[in-house]
Amino acid sequence: MSRTDPLLRVTDLHTRFRTDEGVVRAVDGVSFTVRAGETVCLVGESGSGKTVASESITRLISTPPGEIEADSIYFKGRDLATLPTSQLRGVRGGEIAHVFQNPQGSLNPVYSVGWQLVEAIQLHSDASRSAARERAIELLDRVGIPEATARFDDYPHEFSGGMKQRVVIAMALAGEPDLLIADEPTTALDVTIQAQILRLLGDLQAEFGMAVLLITHDLGVVAQVADRVVVLYAGKVMERGSVYDVFEAPAHPYTRALLNCLPGRGKRSQPIGGSLPDPIEPPPGCRFAPRCPYAVDACRAGDQPAEYDVPADPGDADGEGGADHDRGGGSVDAGQSGNGSAGAGRSLPGDEVDHVASCVHYGPGGDPSVVVDGGRAREESDGPTGDGPGGAAGGGSGKPTDGGSGGPAGDGRADR
Amino acid sequence: MSDEPLVRVRGLEKHYPITEGVLRREVGRVRAVDGISFDLRRGETLGIVGESGCGKSTAATTLLRLEEPTGGSVLFDGEEVTAFDDGELTRFRRRAQLVFQDPASSFDPRMTVGESVGEPLVVHGMRDRDRRRAIVEDLVERVGLSAADCDRYPHEFSGGQKQRLGIARALVVNPDLIVADEPTSALDVSVQAEILRLIERVQDEFGVAIVFISHDMGVVREVCDRVAVMYLGEFVETAPTEDLFESPQHPYTRALLSSIPEPDPRRRGGGVELRGDVPSPSAPPSGCRFHTRCPDVIQPSGLDLPQPAWRAVVSFRHRLATRGLDLAAAREFAAAERGVDPGAVDDDAVAAAVRDEFGIPPTLPDPGAESTLAAALEAVLDGDRPAALDRLSGTFETVCREVEPGTHPTGTGHEAACHLHDPTVDAEPPWRDGEPVDREPESAVDG
Numbered sequence: 001m002s003r004t005d006p007l008l009r010v011t012d013l014h015t016r017f018r019t020d021e022g023v024v025r026a027v028d029g030v031s032f033t034v035r036a037g038e039t040v041c042l043v044g045e046s047g048s049g050k051t052v053a054s055e056s057i058t059r060l061i062s063t064p065p066g067e068i069e070a071d072s073i074y075f076k077g078r079d080l081a082t083l084p085t086s087q088l089r090g091v092r093g094g095e096i097a098h099v100f101q102n103p104q105g106s107l108n109p110v111y112s113v114g115w116q117l118v119e120a121i122q123l124h125s126d127a128s129r130s131a132a133r134e135r136a137i138e139l140l141d142r143v144g145i146p147e148a149t150a151r152f153d154d155y156p157h158e159f160s161g162g163m164k165q166r167v168v169i170a171m172a173l174a175g176e177p178d179l180l181i182a183d184e185p186t187t188a189l190d191v192t193i194q195a196q197i198l199r200l201l202g203d204l205q206a207e208f209g210m211a212v213l214l215i216t217h218d219l220g221v222v223a224q225v226a227d228r229v230v231v232l233y234a235g236k237v238m239e240r241g242s243v244y245d246v247f248e249a250p251a252h253p254y255t256r257a258l259l260n261c262l263p264g265r266g267k268r269s270q271p272i273g274g275s276l277p278d279p280i281e282p283p284p285g286c287r288f289a290p291r292c293p294y295a296v297d298a299c300r301a302g303d304q305p306a307e308y309d310v311p312a313d314p315g316d317a318d319g320e321g322g323a324d325h326d327r328g329g330g331s332v333d334a335g336q337s338g339n340g341s342a343g344a345g346r347s348l349p350g351d352e353v354d355h356v357a358s359c360v361h362y363g364p365g366g367d368p369s370v371v372v373d374g375g376r377a378r379e380e381s382d383g384p385t386g387d388g389p390g391g392a393a394g395g396g397s398g399k400p401t402d403g404g405s406g407g408p409a410g411d412g413r414a415d416r
Numbered sequence: 417m418s419d420e421p422l423v424r425v426r427g428l429e430k431h432y433p434i435t436e437g438v439l440r441r442e443v444g445r446v447r448a449v450d451g452i453s454f455d456l457r458r459g460e461t462l463g464i465v466g467e468s469g470c471g472k473s474t475a476a477t478t479l480l481r482l483e484e485p486t487g488g489s490v491l492f493d494g495e496e497v498t499a500f501d502d503g504e505l506t507r508f509r510r511r512a513q514l515v516f517q518d519p520a521s522s523f524d525p526r527m528t529v530g531e532s533v534g535e536p537l538v539v540h541g542m543r544d545r546d547r548r549r550a551i552v553e554d555l556v557e558r559v560g561l562s563a564a565d566c567d568r569y570p571h572e573f574s575g576g577q578k579q580r581l582g583i584a585r586a587l588v589v590n591p592d593l594i595v596a597d598e599p600t601s602a603l604d605v606s607v608q609a610e611i612l613r614l615i616e617r618v619q620d621e622f623g624v625a626i627v628f629i630s631h632d633m634g635v636v637r638e639v640c641d642r643v644a645v646m647y648l649g650e651f652v653e654t655a656p657t658e659d660l661f662e663s664p665q666h667p668y669t670r671a672l673l674s675s676i677p678e679p680d681p682r683r684r685g686g687g688v689e690l691r692g693d694v695p696s697p698s699a700p701p702s703g704c705r706f707h708t709r710c711p712d713v714i715q716p717s718g719l720d721l722p723q724p725a726w727r728a729v730v731s732f733r734h735r736l737a738t739r740g741l742d743l744a745a746a747r748e749f750a751a752a753e754r755g756v757d758p759g760a761v762d763d764d765a766v767a768a769a770v771r772d773e774f775g776i777p778p779t780l781p782d783p784g785a786e787s788t789l790a791a792a793l794e795a796v797l798d799g800d801r802p803a804a805l806d807r808l809s810g811t812f813e814t815v816c817r818e819v820e821p822g823t824h825p826t827g828t829g830h831e832a833a834c835h836l837h838d839p840t841v842d843a844e845p846p847w848r849d850g851e852p853v854d855r856e857p858e859s860a861v862d863g
Binding site (some may be wrong): 138149160195218219220247268 | 468671679684
């Protein structure tokens with residue numbers, strides 16, 4: 001593995017479940033990378049496919065009814081997508097460890113935590129019983145269990161929720177993983193305990209040099225720990241970028257809407273309205289289009305828009321738009337990159353150096369100011385309070401054509 | 417409408433007995449709610465926040481007399497709720513309703529939602545089916561669903577829609593008071609915002625008073641007029657919402673606020689970190705119940721240790737006084753760290769391991785304090801716990817452990833139950849009034 005290669009590169013992951021009602025496309029073409037030592041957050045609401053995506057990496061999804069398909073899942077130079085189960089078992093819990101939401105469910109109630117920890121250690125190394133015990137106590141102490149030696153023979157029910165999650169993290173560390181996949185590790189915990197666990201994860205990451213893939217619905221947690229963020233919605237990637245890009249210049253209308261729902265930030269939280277699309281027969285075009293206030297006709301046809309580069313300063317985008325005001329299917333097709341003059345073509349799948357958004361307004365001929373300025377105008381007027389997305393859609397739909405016809409051809413985004 | 421508050425709660429208590437043996441002899445009490453007092457005006461929203469296990473939900477059910485309070489009084493519109501007989505209680509329950517956390521389990525799956533929403537009307541004696549139907553349809557529309565939805569079953573609705581129906585059901589008898597117990601905790605953030613908007617609208621339209629129970633400070637900030645912060649069955653601070661968030665005056669409130677992960681990547685980390693969990697309400701700590709975790713626990717006059725070291729010593733003393741130390745474990749740990757046999761570890765190494773465990777520095781900067789601590793540690797290693805405690809109690813006494821704090825006015829107008837605001841105690845809050853907590857310099861806290 002060369003130095004520039006990421007630790008994990010997931011390309012075009014599809015996970016489907018066959019049910020009596022039809023095929024549920026829980027994850028529908030998701031790509032992302034995790035580099036050594038960094039924290040990547042998969043963020044989304046329930047039903048966005050974030051958990052399924054994370055569990056597909058080590059194939060924890062039971063098949064059937066699940067079906068996992070991916071171009072590739074490269075981890076340290078191997079393709080986990082084609083790795084036989086026997087070898088995959090060594091990766092699970094060893095090089096890639098999981099921590100789940102509910103610590104109660106991750107521990108066996110009839111064995112002491114020490115016993116379980118020793119088992120985890122001996123599974124991944126040839127340590128003797130006494131060496132494993134010593135290492136287990138060390139780990140318990142490292143994750144902040146007070147009086148680790150004394151608690152070694154205690155059973156899971158004798159620990160509080162936060163302490164149990166620490167034990168689970170200690171078990172995850174037993175295999176000295178390169179990648180820790182933590183799925184909502186703090187959701188079941190109180191906010192004071194959550195702060196402890198997040199701090200612990202950060203310290204451990206620095207100490208052991210692990211990469212962390214954190215799955216969460218909580219944007220506050222994301223902002224506190226992430227290096228990079230992947231925003232998922234209905235099985236598709238909506239936006240990805242560095243944590244600063246995503247929080248300070250959110251590009252995709254969904255990301256912006258999600259940030260606006262957060263309560264207690266001074267401004268009144270604004271609901272998104274509508275509901276998740278049907279996972280069996282998702283609507284054509286962008287998955288978010290039915291709830292998006294900026295949706296135009298192009299959003300409702302074809303495939304999910306490709307991932308387009310987001311201009312560094314969205315403010316500069318005013319008045320641009322390029323010569324191409326044909327907003328037909330061509331610019332929306334995920335498979336086609338933009339034309340040369342626009343220069344904002346599709347980035348490589350999974351290549352996450354840049355800030356990208358899967359939205360036609362950032363595509364060739366699109367005008368990001370529709371989303372950025374439209375959002376500003378909406379925020380100033382305190383936004384529509386109605387629940388239906390339909391009423392707000394009218395405001396955005398006229399604008400791209402205006403911007404397109406007025407702007408000089410070929411400048412603006414082409415400079416990037 | 418009068419100036420008299422709708423609800424006046426004084427010293428409300430709910431203790432659960434812990435019993436043993438066939439005779440169910442009482443051996444202890446879980447003090448789930450231990451003397452809370454507040455007023456609630458008509459149309460006002462009072463938030464109750466705190467960690468899990470602090471007694472928020474018990475406060476709600478006791479307030480509505482779904483569980484019998486073991487002490488205190490609840491005046492509802494001037495009448496004593498705790499003295500109601502069955503008939504009066506039924507009438508009271510028409511005026512006070514509850515919204516539950518989990519909308520999925522609060523509807524009968526075999527009843528249409530129209531029947532469920534209209535059920536309180538049946539309970540309270542409305543026999544006219546058509547009139548019931550009209551009221552239910554009107555309400556279902558007012559919470560944002562359509563009248564046709566009344567004939568559908570709960571499984572056909574999403575979580576957010578079910579919670580809307582839960583609110584409609586609470587409103588159907590036109591109550592004066594709604595107690596909402598974590599109404600948005602089971603919902604996604606985008607749906608949560610919808611429900612919060614709905615609750616606001618309902619309050620404007622119906623003028624109902626709400627007790628809003630939540631662990632989520634962000635949600636509370638958005639919907640509440642006043643907030644009470646609860647810890648181990650007691651209110652530690654009650655304040656108008658903006659005051660509380662702008663200048664919290666109780667160390668617990670400050671810790672709680674600074675634990676909220678802020679959705680701003682440029683304001684990371686720092687903040688007050690609370691170590692340890694909430695102590696058991698069956699044996700709440702003496703004095704101020706928060707003193708076992710409080711980062712600002714007060715030092716006795718004459719002692720001036722760095723606060724983290726002082727905090728660590730208080731934690732050590734508290735452990736020694738309650739559970740005691742496991743010396744064999746400390747010895748084994750010291751042995752493992754040095755890579756030797758447990759038998760070969762000398763007492764100094766064990767003492768060092770104990771100090772390390774609690775985060776006490778190898779030597780305290782104050783020579784007098786250090787010699788007391790060293791002597792106490794020696795006594796502990798000799799197995800003489802009472803002697804050790806005796807030594808510690810002289811030098812390391814804190815008013816927080818000795819005396820239960822009363823509520824004291826603070827610099828910002830509202831009251832807090834903390835000795836730092838007690839004029840008779842020689843201590844000042846280490847923070848400035850009006851200073852928000854969000855990111856203070858990091859302080860190590862042990863507990």
